[in-house]
Amino acid sequence: MSDKNHKGQHLRITVPQIFMVVGITAGVAVTLLFLWYAIPVLLLVFAGILLAILLHGLSDWIARRTFLSYGWSLTFVVLDLMTLFAVGLSLVAPDVADQAYHLSQQLPEALKRLEQYFAQYTWGQELLALIDKDLMPSREFMLTQASNIFSSTLNVLTSFIIILFIGLYGAAQPRLYVEGITQLVPIRRRQRVRTVLHQVGQTLLWWLFGRMISMTIVGMLTVPGLWLLGIPHILTLGLLAGLLTFIPYIGPVLSVVPAALLALLQSPIQVVNVLLLYLFLQSFEGYLLTPLVQKRTVAMPPVLTISVQVLFGTLLGFFGLMLATPLVAALMVLVRMLYVEDILGNSSKEKL
Template sequence: MPFHPLTRRVLRRSALQVLMLCIGVMLLALLWQAASVLLVLFCGVLLALFLSGLAGWLSSRTGLGYGWALTAVLVGLAGSAVAALLALAPSVSEQMGELWSRMPQLLRGLVAQMEHYPWLNGVRQRLDSLTGAAPAASGGTPALPTGQALSTAASMFSVTLGGLVNLVVILALGLYLAVSPTLYLRGLMHLVPPAHRTRTQEVLAALGSTLRQWLAAQLMAMAVIGSLTTLGLWLLDVELALALGLFTGVLTFVPTIGPVISAIPPVLLGLAEGPDKALYVLAMYLGVQAIEEYLVTPMLQKRMVSLAPAVTIAAQFLMGVLAGPMGIVVAAPLAASVLVLVRMLYVEGALGDATGASPPPPAP
């Protein structure tokens, strides 16, 4: 029995909606599976924005063309990296190696200290699982079974190889995007309907400016926190002060969570010398973080992007659940990008609120 024309149209529309829903679900599943790849690409975009920002600044100050300015930036960064490696690499490498080799011993010392506090039994058992079985009578760490050792070595090789591949992709993508950004922007604009191209360019310009400002703020904070931490550890006569200060400075790139993690190794080193030393180290770290929170960050946020701590923590938690450690690293710049998109596309575009200001509270 043939269907009525109206019924056929309804069925076709329903089938089309179901098809679009299935395509959307498949795209979301694909994005979920490719989350780590997308985050690597985002890191490449961040690197390109960093390089192009430096090249643009140098070009505006010196009158050099963009290509020559970018070349000067790359040569300057490479020369600075080589000089830093020649000056600091032997010392830092030796200190990092010593810190890594002493970490199991420090963790076992922490577990031994916790035995005096029964209420820390849960934490102590978890640390026991990290440090492995108790040391042998000779004082050495018991050897792992052959199968477990091979599995651990294979896992470490896989992680290292994956990290190197990601690093190469980030460097290559960042360099190519920085060399000719207008080429890729023009290609992207061809995918946008002509009526929306002007607004799309404004949104992309705002995203680029926000991410550059966030990068500049984080790099300045890394330099300040790393220097203050190195000085503080040196004054407290803590071993491996240079390596620990560099470690803290690098982890400052990850807001909120990074500084907390960076305090663990120096506190463990201080605990090896006694509880008092550990408390001094912890107090120094809290002081440095207070300087960063109440002095460095507010000064940077006056001219650079401001990201509320609650938003940063929520973004890090969400991205950590969705994408693991890589998600935590890029959570803050992603959150800053999302806020720009919400403000320009939803608040200003859909709601028509040109200022983005909050409405006044209702009268009592």
């Protein structure tokens, strides 16, 4: 009997312990809920950090090779990029806007022709019935979406301004923010943290350079390729192909859709030609350009990259889809340096 009482005393849970467990559970739940709602803001901050890394990399390169200080180099980079953007916009925007308008007028006709093609087959009729029943938005939904265009545009402009200011302030005083992070760790680990942050910054910088090079080359090669095939609106489609190259693997798939639909207005053979053109361009980018850039950064496994893109795209929309890959690149550097090297003790220079 005494042994049972002794065990019961050890198993007895006191009221303070209950309150402690409840408090910890509530704190974890509140923290997770806060992080969930803060994810869009954190993505904006991360996008601003990417811009800051790009501006800092360009400015530091100029400052180390010229007589200009870092501050004047940053000013030169910002003014140069603004001028380049303004000149390019004034030269290309009118044609792109006109082609985009005509493209929006022709895509419904292409979709109608695609629907007529599917209607010739039994499986196609079943697919169209499924789409009409479950996937096609209602009229009320379309009206609601149309009424939200203004607010969506305002949100995009607001996000752009936030990213711009975070990028400018981050590039103007990068050491201030790096040292602010290092102050949060013990003194003996601060130099290691500086090394890790520097490596993350270099990885993201080379990733950005690689994406910019790939975007430019794919966009420039798409325009003459579509012109040779006789596809209309080549400037808009080329610009779209270049921009969507920013998103590895998934972006090229999205970019081929409008071009293939326009080709369908001409003939099924043109659809095949367009698909072959885009396949060639993306193979050139994926098997030649990207591996060259990944020599200076991390080689990200395609399955991991696509999985994260789908996850972020599903949970956070197109903005999450865009930033999924650089987030994976940064996380892989952190895992390699802080876990594989520091905790596991693997000092090899092999990248993950």
